[in-house]
Amino acid sequence: MSHTINPEFIALAEATRDALANIALDGDESGEYAAAREILENSGLLALRIPAALGGPGASQVEITEVFRILAQADPGIAQLLQPHYGFTDAVVMLGSDEARERLYADIRAGKRIANAAAERGGRHAADFSTVFTRQEDGSYLASGQKFYATGSLGAAWITVMAVDGEGSVIMSFIPTDAPGLEIIDDWSGMGQRGSGSGTLRLSEVAVPADFVFAWSPATRPTAWAEAGRLAHAAIDVGIAEGALRFGVASVRASNRVPFELAQYASLVEDPILRFQVGKESAAVRAVAALLRETAAVIDRAEATPDAPESLLTEVREGLLATKALSADVSNRVATELFSWTGARTADRSLRADRFWRNARTHTLHDPVRLRYADLGQIELNR
Structure with missing residues (x-):
């Protein structure tokens, strides 16, 4: 099936x-990504999801999925x-x-970018929130708490914070990152995804106007919207796989050596x-790139369908489960297998393969x- 892009x-x-x-190797080695963030912010890509009805590009899920995939090939x-x-x-x-x-x-x-802060440490799971928004007499809130792995927070202009209010209800807010009492700490120490700018967020009685806070529940969060966020992660995994495949193939083509046992080959x-391996x-x-596009197209259909029927939402969920699981497996496997194609020279640290x-x-x-595989298996066995 073709999709308009x-x-x-x-x-x-x-x-x-x-x-x-051009700068990916330097960033991975030094951990300095300010230049890469500047490239992204000056790219013209950040406004793609502003609706066409509001004068924006109105990019579809198929289109932004391609953006994720293409960028992830490099970083x-x-x-x-x-x-x-x-x-x-x-x-x-x-x-x-x-x-x-x-x-x-x-x-x-x-x-200007929007980052997100949801996950916390110390609870039973990442969505067990201790960050609290306390309502004030004028209707505004004071936000206090700490978030771990605030995705994209370094260099962002806004950050969305998920928390609970005084009654324990989950809420979402948009807060400018220069707000008094808001601190972003550059302490992400993961072995990978170093450029994700995901530091710790601390909130110390940060004033948040009521207009920038809203309830967050399944009723306010459409299924298609939630699944689109997961699809973005799958698109990144596909891009990693494509980048790894491209690197591995280029390494094979550039090699002028063969194992002794294969000396008959030039x-x-x-x-x-x-x-065969390649x-x-x-x-x-x-295959997984094609599945990614098909799943994105189904999400576009769901977003374009008022009160989307359960059958369409089920198609979204099932497509996402398969795409998410396969993209993870393929990206990890290709990124591992490329080392076997050219041997020990690929382990040279200067290549950062x-x-x-x-x-x-x-x-x-x-x-x-x-x-995700278990969820899909349960669906298949209980149709």
């Missing part, structure tokens, strides 16, 4: 990918900055006034077993793959 969006993504690729950590940004660009419509919504849209148009490219991984990457595996392994830990 604006070629201008793809051209922007490819130009941004190429610019990021999946930087690609991940767009996951909360696009997701919460969609949520701006939930704000309580025209003034609040227009303030956010104006900043997004100007290339180059590694002639090795039939290696051809072809197998290429087929897997192509391990960045593909470190990024894939780190990023795919977001969502336990075994649970």
Whole structure:
């Protein structure tokens, strides 16, 4: 099935990918990503999800999924900055006034990013919140608490914070990162996704106007919206796999050595077993990329369908389960297998070939793959 994709969006993504690729090795080695974030913020990509009805590009899920995939080929950590940004660009419509919504849209148009802070440490799970928004007499809130792994927080202009109010109800808010009492700490120490800018967030009685706070529940969070966030992660995994495959193939082509046992071949490219190995991984990457596009198209249909029927939402969920599980498996496998294609020389630290595996392994830990396969298996067995 073909899907309409604006070629201008793809051209922007490819130009941004190429610019990021030029500095990806330096960033991975030094941990310094300010230049990469600047490339992203000046790329013209940040406004893609502003609705066409409001004068924005109105990019579809199919289109932004392609953006994630393309950027992740070069630097999946930087690609991940767009996951909360696009997701919460969609949520701006939930704000309580025209003034609040227009303030956010104006900043997004100007290339300013939105980050997200949800996960906390100390509870039974990441969504067991201790961060509290206390209501004031004028209707505003004072926010206090601490968040771990605040995705994209470094360099962001806004951050969305999930918390509980005085009655224990879950709420969501948009807070400017320069608000008094808000502190972002650059302490993300993961072995991969180093460019994701995910530090600790501390809130010390941060004043938040009521118009920037809204209830957060299944009723206010459409299924298609929630699944689109998960699809973004799958797109990043597919991009990692494509980047790893491209790197591995280039390494094979550039090699002028063959194992002693294969001395009859002029180059590694002639090795039939290696051809099989590369072809197998290429087929897997192509297949999961196609599944990614199909799932994105189903989400677009759900978003375009008022009161989408349960049958369509079920199609969204099932497609996402398969895409999420397969993209995680394929990205980890390709990032591992590429080392066997050219041997010990690929382990040279100057190549930083391990960045593909470190990024894939780190990023795919977001969502336990075994649970996604189990969920899909349960569906199949109980139809």
